[in-house]
Amino acid sequence: MTATQETTATTEPKQRSFPKIEFTDSEAGAKEFPSSKSRTYSYYTPAKRRATMYEDVTVDVQPDPDRHLTQGWIYGFGDGPGGYPQEWTVAKSSNWHQFLDPNEEWDQTIFRNNSAVVHQVELCLSNAKRARAYDGWNTPWLKFIERNVGAWMHAENGLALHVFSSIQRSGPTNMINTAVAVNAAHKMRFAQDLALFNLDLSEADVSFDGSAHMEVWQDAPEWQPTREVVEQLTAVPDWCELLFATNIVFEQLVGSLFRTELVMQIAARNGDYITPTIVGTGEHDYDRDLNYTRTLFQLLTHDPDHGDANRALFGKWMTLWVPRCLAAARALQPIWSQPADKAVTFATSLDAATAKFTVLLESLGLDIPKELSL
Amino acid sequence: MSRQSLTKAHAKISELTWEPTFATPATRFGTDYTFEKAPKKDPLKQIMRSYFPMEEEKDNRVYGAMDGAIRGNMFRQVQQRWLEWQKLFLSIIPFPEISAARAMPMAIDAVPNPEIHNGLAVQMIDEVRHSTIQMNLKKLYMNNYIDPAGFDMTEKAFANNYAGTIGRQFGEGFITGDAITAANIYLTVVAETAFTNTLFVAMPDEAAANGDYLLPTVFHSVQSDESRHISNGYSILLMALADERNRPLLERDLRYAWWNNHCVVDAAIGTFIEYGTKDRRKDRESYAEMWQRWIYDDYYRSYLIPLEKYGLTIPHDLVEEAWNRITNKGYVHEVARFFATGWPVNYWRIDTMTDTDFEWFEHKYPGWYSKYGKWWEEYNRLAYPGINKPIAFEDVGYQYPHRCWTCMVPALIREDMVVEKVDNQWRTYCSETCYWTDAVAFRGEYEGKDTPNMGRLTGFREWETLHHGKDLADIVTNLGYVRDDGQTLVGQPHLDLDPKKMWKLDDVRGNTFQSPNVLLNQMTESERNAHIAAYRAGATVPA
Numbered sequence: 001m002t003a004t005q006e007t008t009a010t011t012e013p014k015q016r017s018f019p020k021i022e023f024t025d026s027e028a029g030a031k032e033f034p035s036s037k038s039r040t041y042s043y044y045t046p047a048k049r050r051a052t053m054y055e056d057v058t059v060d061v062q063p064d065p066d067r068h069l070t071q072g073w074i075y076g077f078g079d080g081p082g083g084y085p086q087e088w089t090v091a092k093s094s095n096w097h098q099f100l101d102p103n104e105e106w107d108q109t110i111f112r113n114n115s116a117v118v119h120q121v122e123l124c125l126s127n128a129k130r131a132r133a134y135d136g137w138n139t140p141w142l143k144f145i146e147r148n149v150g151a152w153m154h155a156e157n158g159l160a161l162h163v164f165s166s167i168q169r170s171g172p173t174n175m176i177n178t179a180v181a182v183n184a185a186h187k188m189r190f191a192q193d194l195a196l197f198n199l200d201l202s203e204a205d206v207s208f209d210g211s212a213h214m215e216v217w218q219d220a221p222e223w224q225p226t227r228e229v230v231e232q233l234t235a236v237p238d239w240c241e242l243l244f245a246t247n248i249v250f251e252q253l254v255g256s257l258f259r260t261e262l263v264m265q266i267a268a269r270n271g272d273y274i275t276p277t278i279v280g281t282g283e284h285d286y287d288r289d290l291n292y293t294r295t296l297f298q299l300l301t302h303d304p305d306h307g308d309a310n311r312a313l314f315g316k317w318m319t320l321w322v323p324r325c326l327a328a329a330r331a332l333q334p335i336w337s338q339p340a341d342k343a344v345t346f347a348t349s350l351d352a353a354t355a356k357f358t359v360l361l362e363s364l365g366l367d368i369p370k371e372l373s374l
Numbered sequence: 375m376s377r378q379s380l381t382k383a384h385a386k387i388s389e390l391t392w393e394p395t396f397a398t399p400a401t402r403f404g405t406d407y408t409f410e411k412a413p414k415k416d417p418l419k420q421i422m423r424s425y426f427p428m429e430e431e432k433d434n435r436v437y438g439a440m441d442g443a444i445r446g447n448m449f450r451q452v453q454q455r456w457l458e459w460q461k462l463f464l465s466i467i468p469f470p471e472i473s474a475a476r477a478m479p480m481a482i483d484a485v486p487n488p489e490i491h492n493g494l495a496v497q498m499i500d501e502v503r504h505s506t507i508q509m510n511l512k513k514l515y516m517n518n519y520i521d522p523a524g525f526d527m528t529e530k531a532f533a534n535n536y537a538g539t540i541g542r543q544f545g546e547g548f549i550t551g552d553a554i555t556a557a558n559i560y561l562t563v564v565a566e567t568a569f570t571n572t573l574f575v576a577m578p579d580e581a582a583a584n585g586d587y588l589l590p591t592v593f594h595s596v597q598s599d600e601s602r603h604i605s606n607g608y609s610i611l612l613m614a615l616a617d618e619r620n621r622p623l624l625e626r627d628l629r630y631a632w633w634n635n636h637c638v639v640d641a642a643i644g645t646f647i648e649y650g651t652k653d654r655r656k657d658r659e660s661y662a663e664m665w666q667r668w669i670y671d672d673y674y675r676s677y678l679i680p681l682e683k684y685g686l687t688i689p690h691d692l693v694e695e696a697w698n699r700i701t702n703k704g705y706v707h708e709v710a711r712f713f714a715t716g717w718p719v720n721y722w723r724i725d726t727m728t729d730t731d732f733e734w735f736e737h738k739y740p741g742w743y744s745k746y747g748k749w750w751e752e753y754n755r756l757a758y759p760g761i762n763k764p765i766a767f768e769d770v771g772y773q774y775p776h777r778c779w780t781c782m783v784p785a786l787i788r789e790d791m792v793v794e795k796v797d798n799q800w801r802t803y804c805s806e807t808c809y810w811t812d813a814v815a816f817r818g819e820y821e822g823k824d825t826p827n828m829g830r831l832t833g834f835r836e837w838e839t840l841h842h843g844k845d846l847a848d849i850v851t852n853l854g855y856v857r858d859d860g861q862t863l864v865g866q867p868h869l870d871l872d873p874k875k876m877w878k879l880d881d882v883r884g885n886t887f888q889s890p891n892v893l894l895n896q897m898t899e900s901e902r903n904a905h906i907a908a909y910r911a912g913a914t915v916p917a
Contacts, residue, residue, distance in 0.1 A: 019583035019653040026457065026520045027449040033871045034857035035523035035864070039516055043530035043854075057509035060529035061468050063542070068533035070840060072833035074542060074782070075550035077403075078818055078826045082550035106506040110499070111433050114426040122423065157390035161491050162399045165498055166479040169549065170402065174472060178502055181475055185499045188492075189422035192387045196423060199386045211389070218392060228396040235397040 043068060047100055054104035059097070062174035067097070084172045089240035091313060092306035096172040099299055101179040101292045110182055114189055117281045121193050124277040125200055133274055134204045140340040141270040142208050145201065148335050149275065150213025151223045152258055153194035155230050156282070160187030162234035163246050170239035179292040180243065186285035197278055222335055225328040226254055232324065240300075244314060245321040247293040248364075251286055252357040253325040254332075259283055261349035262336065269341040294363060301365045314366055322369045329353070384419045391488035403480040404827040405553040407620050409487070409613055417605035418493035425496060429503060432595050436507065439591040440514055448587065449518050454725070454869045456584035457515065459650040461524035461722035463642065464512040465532035466541030467573075468505040470565075471596075473545035474603075475501035477557035484553035485610055493606050500599040511592045521871060523857050523864045524721040531721040534853055536837035537713065540782045543638055547631075551816070551829020552623075554614065559627040560634070562607025567677060568632075569639040570600050571668035576661075577643055583653040615684045622821050629689045630815050633807040636696040637781035640665070644706030645713060649724075654734040662700050662738070670697060692807060699787060707739070707746050708786035712775060714753055715766045718846055718882050720865035721855050726754040757868040759881035764846070765867065767885045771914040776890045777836045780808035789910050793894075793902075800895050800902065838889035847883035890916075 028039070040051060044059045062084060063069040073083035086096065103109070128134065134142075164184035168177040202210025217223055229250060236242040259279050267275045300310045329350060336346040354372050361368055478498035482491050516525035524531065532538040548561040574597040578590035614620045644661040651658075659667070674693050682688055699705040714724045727750040735742040752770040756762045766774060775784035776791060779801040785791035792803040796813050803809040816831050818824065834840055841849045850856060855864040861878040868875070893916075897905060908917035 017655055017657045019655065019658070021451050021585060022453070022652070023451055024453060024585065025450060026452050026454050027447060028518050028520060028522070030520050031871050033521075033873050033876070034859040034862040035526070036521065036871075038526045038858050039522050040526065041513075041516075041528065042526050043528075053510070053513075056513050057468075057506040060533070061472055061505060061509060063469065063529070063533040068530040070534040071539050071835070071837060073546060073550070074539065074831065074833040074835060075546045076830040076832035077551060078828055078830065082546060082829070082832060107503045107510065108433060108437070110502065111426055111430040114422070115430040118423050118426050154390055154392055158392075161391075161482060161488075161495055165482060165495050166399070166402065168498070169476040169479045177476060178472075178506075181498060181502050184495065185422075188495055189426065191390055192422045195387045195390055196383055196421075199383065210386075214389060214392070227392075231394045231397040234394070234399040237400045237402055 044097075052104060054106050054109075055100065057106045058101075058174055058178055060174070062177065064097070064173070084170070084177075086172050088170045088172075089238050091238075091240040091300055091310055092303070093172075093300055094303050094305040096176070099173065099175050099296050101175055101182075102295050103179070103182070103288050103292055105179060105182040110185065114185065117189065117284070118193075121197075121278055121281060124274060125197065128274045129200065129204070132205075133272075134201060134206045134208075136271050137206065138270065138340050139207060140338055141272060142201070142206055144270075144335070144338045145272075145275060146198075146208050146210075146212050147216045147220070148223075148258075148338070149194060149263065149279070150198055151217040151220065151226075153191045153198070153213065154217040155226060155255075156187050156194065157191035158230045158234060159246060160184050160191060163242060166234075167239045167243055176296065179296075183247075183285075183289045183292075186282075186289060190282040190285055193278055193281065197274070222331050222333075225324075225331040229254065229321075229324050229328045241317050243293060244297065244317055247289060248297065248360065249318065249321040249357075250325050251290070252360060253322070253353060254328050255286065256283075256356065257329050257349055257353040258332065259286075261352045262344065265349070266339055266341065266343040269343040270339050290360075294360065297364050307365075311366060314364070315369075318366070318369045322371050326371055380419060380421070380424065383421050383423070384416065387421055387492065388416070388489060391491070399483065401483055403483055403553040405484040405555075406823075406825045406827045407484065407552070407554040407614055407623055408617050409485055410617060415609075416489050416493050417609045418496060418602050420493060420496045420602065422496075425499075429500075432598065433503075433507075436591055436595050440511075440588060443588050444514075444518060448585065449520070451585035452519065453584040453586075453652045454520065454723075455652055456581060456586060456650045457519050458521075458524075458722040458724065458869070459646045460512075460515060460586075460589070461528070461531075462537055462541075462720075463577075463646060464508060464515070464525075465528040465535075465721070466538060466544070466642070468508045468512075469532065469542065470545035470548065471501050471505035471508060473501075473548040474561055474566075475499075475505070477548040477561055480549065480553040481557040481606075481610065484557070485613065487613065490606065490609050493602070493609075497599075497603050497606055500603070504596045504599070507592055507596070511588060514588065521723070524723075527721060527854060527864075530854060535721065536716065536719065536782075537642075539837055540638055541642060543634065543782065547634065552627075552825070552827040554610070555623070555627045555630075555828065558607055558610045558614070559624070560631040562603055563611050564628070564631040564635050565639075566600055567604045567607060568669055568673040569635050569643075570597060571672060572639065572643045572647075572661075572664060574600065576659075576664040576668055577647055580647045580651050580653070583658070584651055611681075612684075615681075615686060621686065622823070623825070625687050625689075626815050626820060628686075629692060629807065630811050632689050633692050633696070633805070634781055634811065636692075636699075637778070637783050637804065637808065640696065640700060640705060641709040641783045644700070645710040648706055648735075649710040649714075649727075654730050656734065656737055660738040661706055665697070665700055695805075695807075701739075703787045703790075704739070704742075704745060705787065707735075707742065709783065711746060711749055711772070712784055712786060714750075714867065715772060715774065717865045717867045718764050718766070718850055718863060718877070719853060719855065722864075723866040723869055725869050726750075726757050726867070753867060758870075758875050759877045763885055764877070764882055767846075769915070773909065773914055773916055774890065776802035776894070776909065777838065778802065778804035778808050779835055780804075780811045780831065782835060782837075785909075788912055791906070791910055793906050800891070802891065802894065836889060836891040838887070839892055841887050842889035842892045844887055845883060846885040846887055847879040849887055850879060850882065 076082040168181040171177040201208045333346040475498045478494045516522045574593040578593045581589035647661045785804040792809040905917045
């Protein structure tokens with residue numbers, strides 16, 4: 001027997017130590033006493049009769065000196081107050097807290113919805129590989145995807161990181177900031193899905209240059225005005241202007257023009273059932289994101305104290321952003337001619353996009369910019 | 375997704391960034407740090423295609439466990455002593471979590487390397503998850519635990535309570551001031567890398583020992599995201615270290631962030647673990663032992679000290695002093711006694727202590743009984759209404775403490791209290807480091823160099839100032855800490871839910887609350903000097 005074996009043989013087994021469970025009868029209803037039935041959050045009034053899960057996990061998590069915060073913000077910036085000052089936008093609201101995200105985004109919705117999209121995209125791409133779907137695409141269409149869908153994914157990524165991520169630090173309520181954070185997540189996921197689609201194509205046995213998108217986004221004349229607007233958006237310091245200019249103006253006049261009125265309309269005619277499935281997820285995202293954006297700006301344009309001033313302000317913002325976005329849209333016109341099957345004309349697409357934009361502006365109670373009728 | 379395809383996919387998504395030529399992103403949140411545009415690797419290599427299903431799976435486990443806890447009648451076995459402290463903890467923590475989400479664009483703005491922006495944006499989504507999943511846990515407690523009072527007013531109470539404000543630093547500190555100080559050093563390098571270990575690992579462990587296995591379920595799921603966040607922080611820290619001009623700022627921020635985290639987190643979590651548990655096994659780790667394992671060994675020795683190889687001066691003295699405060703100066707015990715003193719303005723109930731508790735404390739912290747035992751016996755004696763006032767207004771050998779202007783935990787280690795006139799006001803500080811934080815670090819100039827982006831200490835920092843000269847019953851009413859009969863207080867100095875044994879507004883009426891800082895500023899110089907000397911000497915009544 002070795003020394004080690006000897007030690008092992010003579011060592012007492014270590015006494016296990018574990019906490020004792022005790023039955024405490026601490027369940028709801030075990031006793032009656034003051035507040036024993038107070039089982040709803042009492043510090044805010046839900047929008048409807050019963051509070052939703054979304055409201056319960058979102059409302060007032062970001063404190064506000066106008067509500068319950070008595071000691072004020074305890075840290076400030078070197079040049080101004082900390083927290084979430086309402087002055088970080090020139091837009092005004094008599095009650096920013098009135099905004100509730102109609103999508104009711106919180107933990108479970110974020111991950112369930114985006115996972116569902118991920119599974120849909122992955123299934124679509126694996127089916128495409130199995131069916132060798134890309135083999136049937138003609139050269140102009142491959143080129144179209146290589147250049148234009150490739151360029152567009154940069155816009156989506158830039159908006160994710162430098163527009164929506166940025167805004168969600170600045171809004172005056174948790175409800176606004178969380179809705180925008182989810183918007184950022186959508187954009188990131190969509191941009192990456194387009195990039196990974198690009199990777200699949202560059203690995204397929206077809207003529208596809210997976211790196212062409214960088215040069216197109218950086219230098220191709222038709223895409224430069226779009227890149228210019230995206231970069232200009234990232235430079236806007238006012239969070240509300242940034243949200244308005246992006247989700248109300250840019251997404252309508254450039255984003256939806258490209259995604260809905262071009263890619264979604266012509267892909268099938270060019271033998272491509274893959275791209276619309278992926279781009280469709282981005283459309284679905286935008287539909288949700290427009291939903292919260294429309295709700296927020298409707299509140300602002302119909303605000304009992306500041307509605308008139310806000311409408312004037314948004315009109316002023318449009319005088320800047322509508323021409324920029326229309327210029328970007330018009331610069332894209334040549335790409336309508338690139339596919340072999342030109343199912344729609346640029347004029348038709350732009351008319352459709354501006355018509356939808358007009359309806360959106362009407363729903364907000366905003367005047368239609370003169371540029372749209374030119 | 376295989377490792378190889380993940381690497382390839384990550385390389386592909388890194389093609390999405392570009393160098394802007396028309397306009398550069400607005401710098402909404404400035405920094406005094408400087409960064410060179412050197413390519414850096416994304417430490418996370420996280421792509422959304424794998425991220426969302428991974429988190430969904432984690433969520434499924436969490437929500438499945440929640441269903442199981444309800445079906446299995448978990449609340450038959452939870453200790454009320456424990457759950458009561460969760461009313462405080464879970465009112466605080468969702469705000470720091472959502473603040474961490476809000477901090478990410480500050481880091482993105484400040485650090486010019488797009489390679490790490492992706493990881494920061496993923497962290498932003500993680501933090502939304504954490505905040506809302508924790509709010510949901512709290513809602514479950516409110517719905518299923520015997521006493522929902524305090525959970526039902528959670529975010530209001532957090533925003534108007536003296537303890538909520540202490541915790542609020544842990545969120546506001548992430549989102550205010552110099553972007554790197556806040557979003558990197560304070561949030562990621564110190565709070566997430568060091569103190570989430572005690573917050574999200576050690577404390578849930580104690581929850582399980584008290585019959586609550588949902589807190590571990592939720593917080594271990596949260597903690598599983600933290601390792602990625604730690605990588606984010608480390609990556610930016612190394613980038614900052616690459617520029618010699620950042621060194622004084624890094625050393626300033628490490629001192630501030632370390633000390634403030636210690637003051638705030640050790641106060642709260644130390645109290646929850648030591649005074650919220652019924653598990654008094656002698657071989658159960660004390661908070662001091664947990665701290666040694668998780669903070670001293672895992673963080674200080676394994677993370678901080680290796681940074682010395684980059685020439686960074688580590689705040690060894692402050693790590694040792696934090697350890698000294700916990701083990702020799704009774705920091706956690708002082709905080710617990712302070713919380714219990716203030717029970718009428720709490721929105722949770724604090725249990726009395728038993729002989730078993732006393733024995734355990736004496737075993738783990740020799741000398742505990744002689745210093746704190748008598749006071750807790752008085753707490754037990756004064757627990758019920760009728761013939762006595764709340765303990766804060768009885769002579770039990772305890773002087774209501776001065777508040778630290780910086781960390782807002784009171785100056786409980788009385789011999790260490792610093793008193794200085796700063797910004798034309800007499801202020802008290804718990805320590806030299808907290809004084810330095812206010813007077814030196816959080817200023818527009820540091821060591822002769824302009825630091826315009828550094829934050830400022832603002833707000834009504836002494837909670838007591840807001841309530842000076844008011845009757846205690848009116849204060850409780852104004853705070854809203856009254857149960858639905860309009861009379862019974864939410865906070866109680868015991869766990870007995872017999873309505874006859876619970877304190878009502880009339881039981882606390884007639885006691886005038888006074889702010890130590892207001893009184894200090896009203897004193898003449900000689901009065902003030904005498905008062906401070908007596909306070910530091912441990913006087914039991916104000917001089």
